[in-house]
Amino acid sequence: MITELETSAANCHPASARDYARVEELRALQLARLQAVVDRSWNRVRLFRERMDERSLAPADIRSLADIAKLPFTQKSDLRDTYPFGLFASPMKDVVRLHASSGTTGKPIVVAYTQEDVNIWTSAIVRCLAGCGLDRGDVIQVAYGYGLFTGGLGAHYGAESLGATVVPASGGHADRQIMLLKDFGVTAMCCTPTYFLHLIERAAEMGIDIRELPLRAGIFGAEPWSEAMRQRIEKLNGVEAFDIYGLSEIIGPGVGCECRRHQGLHILEDLFFPEIVDPATGAPLPDGEMGELVLTTLSKQAMPMIRYRTRDITAILTGRCDCGRTTRRIARIGRRSDDMLIIRGVNVFPSQVETALLEVEGTLPHYQILLTREHGLDQMEVRVEVTPQMFEDKIGALQELNQRLQAALDHVLGIRVRVTLAEPHSIERSEGKAKRVIDRRTS
Numbered sequence: 001m002i003t004e005l006e007t008s009a010a011n012c013h014p015a016s017a018r019d020y021a022r023v024e025e026l027r028a029l030q031l032a033r034l035q036a037v038v039d040r041s042w043n044r045v046r047l048f049r050e051r052m053d054e055r056s057l058a059p060a061d062i063r064s065l066a067d068i069a070k071l072p073f074t075q076k077s078d079l080r081d082t083y084p085f086g087l088f089a090s091p092m093k094d095v096v097r098l099h100a101s102s103g104t105t106g107k108p109i110v111v112a113y114t115q116e117d118v119n120i121w122t123s124a125i126v127r128c129l130a131g132c133g134l135d136r137g138d139v140i141q142v143a144y145g146y147g148l149f150t151g152g153l154g155a156h157y158g159a160e161s162l163g164a165t166v167v168p169a170s171g172g173h174a175d176r177q178i179m180l181l182k183d184f185g186v187t188a189m190c191c192t193p194t195y196f197l198h199l200i201e202r203a204a205e206m207g208i209d210i211r212e213l214p215l216r217a218g219i220f221g222a223e224p225w226s227e228a229m230r231q232r233i234e235k236l237n238g239v240e241a242f243d244i245y246g247l248s249e250i251i252g253p254g255v256g257c258e259c260r261r262h263q264g265l266h267i268l269e270d271l272f273f274p275e276i277v278d279p280a281t282g283a284p285l286p287d288g289e290m291g292e293l294v295l296t297t298l299s300k301q302a303m304p305m306i307r308y309r310t311r312d313i314t315a316i317l318t319g320r321c322d323c324g325r326t327t328r329r330i331a332r333i334g335r336r337s338d339d340m341l342i343i344r345g346v347n348v349f350p351s352q353v354e355t356a357l358l359e360v361e362g363t364l365p366h367y368q369i370l371l372t373r374e375h376g377l378d379q380m381e382v383r384v385e386v387t388p389q390m391f392e393d394k395i396g397a398l399q400e401l402n403q404r405l406q407a408a409l410d411h412v413l414g415i416r417v418r419v420t421l422a423e424p425h426s427i428e429r430s431e432g433k434a435k436r437v438i439d440r441r442t443s
């Protein structure tokens, strides 16, 4: 059950002790681990060794944490180009698990784990869940997909190791999810935030009020979501919504997570070293500045990742979190550099649209962005669902709502967009990551 806010290492979950380590100890550990992982990759991964050779670099040149900036980046294309096993640093006899991306855009990427990697991943999830105030006695429903995707099994092993009761629901089958949620007394739900929205909507149709169930925490990840979305979820359902971050290339979910203070996501820094770089030039940026998150795995054996370009845009937050953890935090990730839309020369991120929409009462967080090109000019239309009450209201109310949405979007985006109000339930619900953008522009 969720207990009092933890305030120090003394009363934290035993697995979380590392989160409260003294900063000097943490930095020393990071350096030792960085040197070890560079050494391992240099000896075992040909692509990494070639890139080090190109720069006339050897593992011995990494003498401080700042020296990490000398190392070459790794990109998603490197994983595709070496498909399937080209970046492995362990022989297959030591690999106990493979995961892979869905491969909807070309070849999938494959990631590997030794038993120790799986153990460390599990401990990372334990620390994340404990930071959300979960423990033995909690009943955790995992509604991430089980399978090649890292979400389901990653959350599963961590929740089980925490000592919680796990309901391995996997994705899909909304009605069954809601039945389990209710009948099993589920206290925490792990899924994407958009899938959770879908579930609460469906629950209401089934006559079930989520607020009357024991459910009190949602651990949401696998897609960017806004602070406005969190507030909407918490207000509608009385659950405390946590943002968990991870990516398969690094380990899966569990790279970082919010604590109960909700002041950004703590990175598990003894396991993953974060940097922020300028997405255009790759130059390192100081803490506090927005840029692209770059991660280095500090303990992974089967597939170490050195300076992996995540494409996620965030900043390392300065200052200490009130919870007492010493690990650095990143700001919520609202956008990816890949998500950026260029509309009539202006940069637009779907998360900005979400934030603008959720500021206006009477809308639901279900929306779609439709891009077309008319007479050579980009047109952006935002389709947004309105609440059933609003839809039954007089036509004048809808027109006024449309104007308010238009004004909110103009203000946030700085470009003129077309707003279309859609009936409740007319926008397709997602069982995983939501499809927000439909681009019908042809060049």
Ligand SMILES: [Zn+2]
Residues within 6 Å of the ligand: 259, 260, 261, 266, 321, 322, 323, 324, 325
């Ligand atoms: Zn904290």
